Amino acid sequence: MALFGGKTEVKKGDMFYAWTTDSDIAKKAECGGAVTSLLKYALENKMVDAVLAVKRGADIYDAIPTIITNPKDLGNTAGSLHCGTLLTSKLVKNYFDGAKKQKLGIAVKGCDLMGILELAKRGDINLDNLLMIGVNCGGTVSPVTARKMITEKFGVDPNKVTKEEIDKGQFIIEYEGGHKGIKIDDLEDEGYGRRSNCRRCLYKIPRQADLACGNWGVIGDKAGKATFVEVCSDKGADLMSKAVKAKVVEVSAPEPKGIEIRGKTENAMLKLGQKWRQKDFSAISENLWEVIAEETGRCIKCYTCIEKCPVCFPVADMLKKDSPMIRRGVVPADPMFHLRRFAHISDSCINCGQCEELCPMEIPLALFGNAIREEADRAFAPKLGPSKYSN
Numbered sequence: 564m565a566l567f568g569g570k571t572e573v574k575k576g577d578m579f580y581a582w583t584t585d586s587d588i589a590k591k592a593e594c595g596g597a598v599t600s601l602l603k604y605a606l607e608n609k610m611v612d613a614v615l616a617v618k619r620g621a622d623i624y625d626a627i628p629t630i631i632t633n634p635k636d637l638g639n640t641a642g643s644l645h646c647g648t649l650l651t652s653k654l655v656k657n658y659f660d661g662a663k664k665q666k667l668g669i670a671v672k673g674c675d676l677m678g679i680l681e682l683a684k685r686g687d688i689n690l691d692n693l694l695m696i697g698v699n700c701g702g703t704v705s706p707v708t709a710r711k712m713i714t715e716k717f718g719v720d721p722n723k724v725t726k727e728e729i730d731k732g733q734f735i736i737e738y739e740g741g742h743k744g745i746k747i748d749d750l751e752d753e754g755y756g757r758r759s760n761c762r763r764c765l766y767k768i769p770r771q772a773d774l775a776c777g778n779w780g781v782i783g784d785k786a787g788k789a790t791f792v793e794v795c796s797d798k799g800a801d802l803m804s805k806a807v808k809a810k811v812v813e814v815s816a817p818e819p820k821g822i823e824i825r826g827k828t829e830n831a832m833l834k835l836g837q838k839w840r841q842k843d844f845s846a847i848s849e850n851l852w853e854v855i856a857e858e859t860g861r862c863i864k865c866y867t868c869i870e871k872c873p874v875c876f877p878v879a880d881m882l883k884k885d886s887p888m889i890r891r892g893v894v895p896a897d898p899m900f901h902l903r904r905f906a907h908i909s910d911s912c913i914n915c916g917q918c919e920e921l922c923p924m925e926i927p928l929a930l931f932g933n934a935i936r937e938e939a940d941r942a943f944a945p946k947l948g949p950s951k952y953s954n
């Protein structure tokens with residue numbers, strides 16, 4: 564069967580504009596609904612036993628991870644929640660037994676994917692049993708910041724907002740009575756916008772997934788109506804090929820200009836990520852250890868930073884015993900506790916930002932973890948050259 568223009572098979576490296584043939588999914592989807600339809604097809608046809616995706620909770624700022632075993636429920640997960648700051652990788656380990664016994668389909672942002680790869684390296688996730696549909700990600704906005712930003716900068720009651728999106732460099736809201744967009748750069752200059760770890764992120768198109776899907780590069784009459792799909796593995800090629808043949812999604816060749824725009828946008832975002840690293844790291848590089856000691860002086864030892872970190876695991880019972888580093892009943896934690904944790908994750912911090920996002924004392928833990936990882940990378944990989952961020 565021809566896919567388009569005489570093309571009959573799908574292989575790694577192929578790129579498509581793809582859109583769902585399911586009208587319900589099309590209504591709820593962010594772009595072409597390809598992600599939801601492909602996951603639904605995989606579940607219906609037993610390529611996976613379950614799907615882990617994200618659905619809207621109480622409001623548009625509330626993203627809830629959900630495991631789905633009935634294909635009919637997948638429609639509830641269509642759409643992008645840009646204020647959904649969750650990380651799904653550790654959920655695969657904790658609640659799906661690392662996909663060791665069952666096959667799992669999963670929608671992953673770059674950070675979800677990096678977390679999965681780190682857990683797989685430690686033998687905690689079986690990659691063979693995962694079907695990973697990557698979604699490009701330019702960054703997420705914390706729900707608290709989103710509400711504040713919408714009130715203060717957009718002049719709109721955040722409870723009246725029915726939809727948010729990030730398009731062409733703008734954060735756009737739809738609300739009772741209209742819609743409004745403000746340039747993310749302008750918002751970020753004033754301290755709003757994406758989470759700081761997302762600004763520093765250098766993984767925008769998750770090409771280690773089986774498919775990488777996004778809206779960048781969809782132009783012409785398909786703009787907003789199709790998903791740009793890059794096939795990144797044989798598994799991804801097999802899924803695309805079967806789903807197209809089953810007429811679950813339709814595809815066309817991407818516009819050459821669209822491919823060019825996608826590449827340029829990715830590069831611009833990577834440069835922006837480097838710029839934020841430069842700015843954030845140089846602000847702390849002169850006295851990193853003093854800053855860490857001062858900031859972590861607020862620590863109340865809730866240990867959420869450990870619990871949610873995809874790469875940090877305390878040795879058994881370490882947190883329950885009295886030790887010079889962890890004295891029970893005493894706050895704040897000894898600075899050595901944090902320094903030991905940073906040393907522990909220094910070669911593998913993925914800059915997902917969970918430690919900082921969930922810290923009740925708002926300690927900039929992700930900034931420290933990311934800065935130390937950058938230093939460690941340069942120390943152990945001389946070809947990267949000396950750090951640009953320290954003296």
Ligand SMILES: Cc1cc2nc3c(=O)[nH]c(=O)nc-3n(C[C@H](O)[C@H](O)[C@H](O)COP(=O)(O)OP(=O)(O)OC[C@H]3O[C@@H](n4cnc5c(N)ncnc54)[C@H](O)[C@@H]3O)c2cc1C
Pocket residue numbers: 591592593594595596597598599600616617618626640641642643644645646647648649670671672698699700701702703729776777778779790791
């Ligand atoms: C936070 C975020 C930022 C994005 N930024 C960009 C960008 O800058 N450039 C670009 O080209 N594309 C970006 N995308 C991808 C784009 O918005 C669409 O997800 C993609 O084009 C697929 O469209 P679709 O209609 O096929 O997806 P749909 O069929 O609507 O499916 C969307 C899938 O995304 C999952 N999802 C929704 N929110 C989250 C979340 N917060 N974390 C993890 N999974 C989630 C859902 O569970 C669902 O499986 C972003 C997506 C997200 C979630």
